Amino acid sequence: MAGRTDGRAACFFLALVSLVVCFAPSIARAQQNVGTVTQLTGSAQIQRASLTVSVAQGTAVELHDQLATSVNSSATVTLTSGITLTLAEHTNLTFDQNVTTGGTGRNTQLNLFEGGLRSIVPVLLRTESFEVHTPNAVSAVRGTDFDTTYIEGRIRPGYEGCQRYTDVRVREGVVAVSNLANPAEVVEVSAGYETTVPCLLSPLSAGPLGIAGAVGPGAAGGKGGSGGSGSAAAAAIGFAAPPPGGGTSAPPPPPPP
Secondary structure, three states: OHHHHHHHHHHHHHHHHHHHHHHHHHHHHHHHEEEEEEEEEOOEEEEEOOEEEEOOOOOEEEOOOEEEEOOOOEEEEEEOOOOEEEEOOOOEEEEEEEEEEOOOEEEEEEEEEEEEEEEEEOOOOOOOEEEEEEOOEEEEEOOEEEEEEEEEOOOOOOOOOOOEEEEEEEEEOEEEEEEOOEEEEEEEEEOOEEEEEEOOOOOOOOEEOOOOOOOOOOOOOOHHHOOOOOOHHHHHHOOOOOOOOOOOOOOOOOOOO
16 A cells, blocks of 8 residues: 555656756746837847847847847847847847846846947836846936947047047936946936046036037947947937037046057
């Protein structure tokens, strides 16, 4: 009798193990999904580990995916948290963190390596956070509509010697902007204002849109001095970018020879 009971227990255990083995990959993949491509103009690609995935409307975006848009292209990604991201042309973005704590709090971190990004963030809970990182700046929000652009390989007037800029323009809400080299120096940018983070310097004092010289997604002046020019991507984001210039803070002096 005991042998029969042990046999039934062994069969039940094997059946349970089989179910776990079968469904574990699906569960793990579902946990990795962070959003979906809801709009696409032109073409874009996702680099997922060693795979290159062609993007189409409805393509799932997973944690650690690197999404890149092509020339005259734009893509909109709707995250599972309700955040909407619109990538301009020549934009390279990585989804680095999408952590849920206790089933409610969510910490989202994106890395913008190149190009322009519009982020529409619903009002977040106290346990939630949303940050956009560039190679030289961090933009942290609680609920807002703002644009982040990272430009590399171009010198702006008054900033000779600097060829890296992060521009932040706020449409709604408040964004706290800092430089990775000095995170304690934070500039809060309110709706209707903008700031620029040049190289390793602190962010400029916020100025009205069009005054601080922040360049918008899709505007000319991308990597190597080349970029979009009134493209469909810029139109999709609805961005009119002013020419680069000085902000409300005085530009740094030129470096010594």
